[in-house]
Amino acid sequence: xxxxxxxxxxxxxLLLYSAAASIIVLLYYFFDAREERSLFPHCPFNTLTxxxxxxxxxxxxxxxxxxxxxxxxxKFNVLAVAAIPFILYSSFVFMYNIFxxxxxxxxxxxxxxxxxxxxxxxxxxxxxxxxxxxxxxxxAPHQ
Numbered sequence: 001x002x003x004x005x006x007x008x009x010x011x012x013x014l015l016l017y018s019a020a021a022s023i024i025v026l027l028y029y030f031f032d033a034r035e036e037r038s039l040f041p042h043c044p045f046n047t048l049t050x051x052x053x054x055x056x057x058x059x060x061x062x063x064x065x066x067x068x069x070x071x072x073x074x075k076f077n078v079l080a081v082a083a084i085p086f087i088l089y090s091s092f093v094f095m096y097n098i099f100x101x102x103x104x105x106x107x108x109x110x111x112x113x114x115x116x117x118x119x120x121x122x123x124x125x126x127x128x129x130x131x132x133x134x135x136x137x138x139x140a141p142h143q
Contacts, residue, residue, distance in 0.1 A: 010098045029066045033059040034076075054079060054126045057141030076141045079125045 033040045038059075045053040057076030064073035065081075074081050086109075093104045108114055129139035 014095070014098055025066065028059070028062045033063040034072075051130045052126075052140055054122045054129075056129075060141065078139065079122070 031039050040059050043053055043056045045051065046056055055077070058080040060076040061073040061080045064070075064076065065084075070081070090106060090109065093106050097103045125139065128136050131137075
């Protein structure tokens with residue numbers, strides 16, 4: 001029988017999250033999602049409709065960024081690249097809160113104004129990247 005000391009629970013949590021993140025990073029680094037025949041799934045929305053969802057190209061963004069290709073990543077999904085600072089901030093706060101007695105609040109993410117701005121931005125990006133006219137075609141994922 002395995003007994004986990006509750007004081008050690010936060011270390012187990014950190015270990016599990018770190019292991020999961022490491023596995024994902026290694027998968028996207030060594031199995032290039034930018035290749036046409038990659039092991040990663042294609043977007044079901046794009047497969048069914050032929051249109052791009054707001055997340056189309058995000059897997060290729062991750063692979064490109066892991067290989068240091070920021071400009072290439074922006075060609076796949078500029079919105080996903082723009083979201084990275086928010087994701088890193090949220091990850092930092094999450095990890096900090098595991099170990100700290102004084103918890104940091106991510107008030108910005110729970111603000112109604114922030115939610116509206118994100119929703120408006122995502123929906124607008126979704127619509128604009130599917131308009132088949134220059135300059136909107138630049139928002140569609142491409143090689």
